[in-house]
Amino acid sequence: MNRKMITYSLGRALRIEGMLLFIPFLLSILYQDKGTLPFFITMVLCLAIGSLMAMKKPLKEDFHIKEGLILVAGCWALFSIFGALPFFISREIPNYVDALFETVSGFTTTGSTILTDIERLSKSLLFWRSFTHFIGGMGVLVFVVAVLPMDRNQGEGSSINILKAEVPGPEFGKLTSRLNVTARILYGIYIVMTAVLVAFLLAGGMSLFDAVTSAFSTAGTGGFSAHGESIKFFNSTYLEIVLIVGMLAFGVNFNLYYAILMGGWKNIWENDELKYYLGIFATATIFMAIKNMDLYTSFGESLKNAGFTASSIMTTTGFVTVDFQHWNAFSQGILVLLMFIGASAGSTGGGLKVYRIGVLFKTVFAEVKKVLNPNRVVNVQHDGHVLEKDKVRSICAYFVIYMFFFVLSFVLISLEGKDLVTSFTAVATTINNVGPGLSRVGPVENFFHFSIFSKIILTIDMLAGRLEILPILILFVPDVWKRR
Secondary structure: OHHHHHHHHHHHHHHHHHHHHHHHHHHHHHHHOHHHHOOOOOOOOHHHHHHOOOOOOOOOOOHHHHHHHHHHHHHHHHHHHHOOOOHHHHHOOOOOHHHHHHHHHHHOOOOOOOOOOOHHHHHHHHHHHHHHHHHHOOHHHHHHHHOOOOOOOOHHHHHHHHHHOHHHHOOOOOOOOOOHHHHHHHHHHHHHHHHHHHHHHHHOOOOOHHHHHHHHHHHHHOOOOOOHHHHHHHHHHHHHHHHHHHHHHHHHOOOHHHHHOOOOOOOHHHOHHHHHHHHOOOOOOOHHHOOOOOOOOOHHHHHHHEEEEEEHHHHOOOOOOOHHHHOHHHHHHHHHHHHOOOOOOOOOEEEEEOOHHHHHHHHHHHHHHHHOOOOOOOEEOOEEOOHHHHHHHHHHHHHHHHHHHHHHHHHHHHOOEEEEEHHHHHHHHHHHHOOEEEEHHOOOOOOOOOHHHHHHHHHHHHHHHHHOHHHHHHHHHHHHOOOO
């Protein structure tokens, strides 16, 4: 394993975090709040330690997938460990485990919180909280690869191994011949979409601070809000509709946006995942709207609330406009299913991903056909093309690993003695990077009441879900740490 190159790369990434911290540091000066010194200290630490780690450039600069996985896990861990310091140093979150939980929830775009009174936080810390969603949305390493020039001696394969290890979904699309250019294209699309969303939110009467922080949270499909009531605080149908469109847009595979920019409009109609994604959303919305009609004054209001909640949960954003804890069991069951399904592969959303769910169902149907007619050749197809058996096998293997990780986490969380719904949905909402769950982790509740042990387990779940488990598991394999 190329440890020197991993250390060097982590140092460069840490320096980037130090530079990013300069933005909330300036805001803290502007607002004259408690964040000035904490952000300054954290910024200096990131720049100093990062510079020490990246001081000596290793001669051997190649990266294999193993190094890529370790770098991804290490980078997310470092970003979170240092990113939690402003909360902790300011004493606005006095327990470091709580500060780490909140920060990991931000970077992994989960949106679960331990805060009981969000609006008591300083403005600069509220901004940093949402900014972590924006940074983590497209991936920390995608950002680093986008902003740092590629070293001449570092092969293109090194960057692709880094990005493959991090980018959400089962497949990373190489849009151009150079991976750092690809990363910049993805971030360019991401930034433009976010800026457009800010403009629409401002047009709806939001303040600049609320518009920017809400757009960051929507872009990263994270769900942190500067208000305890989340989006319900604004009481605006216009803003809710804008955010429904925004959440759904950021839940689409970004490679599809690039294809559209290049004139590939036919890709929309040929993309199976997009059809399933919108179809599942529409079906869930209609069913929940019908079942909840008796709770609202009109079907239109029920449809709006169902649509907002369905888009929020399916894209794993986690914004809230209604307390769906009071919805019927059927609607809550749909929401739990949406937590697991998640958004599209290659989007900023979490969950198992619509692509994987589609392939899993097609694989089951193919096996049923095979049982009924053993001599029949049955292939699994996606977008009109036959999928390679290795790809189908890897998706099935991921599902098994995912379920094992979920069950293990659920058992560990259950040791605390909370009710079944709380324990189950706490794990479901963190491992799928959603935010709110049901019962004691419902839309108007929080995670403060969990023990330190449970918070650590749920923090690991958030990281595992965002990185799709493998980079976390590989850290515990002894052979990985052997020197080459």
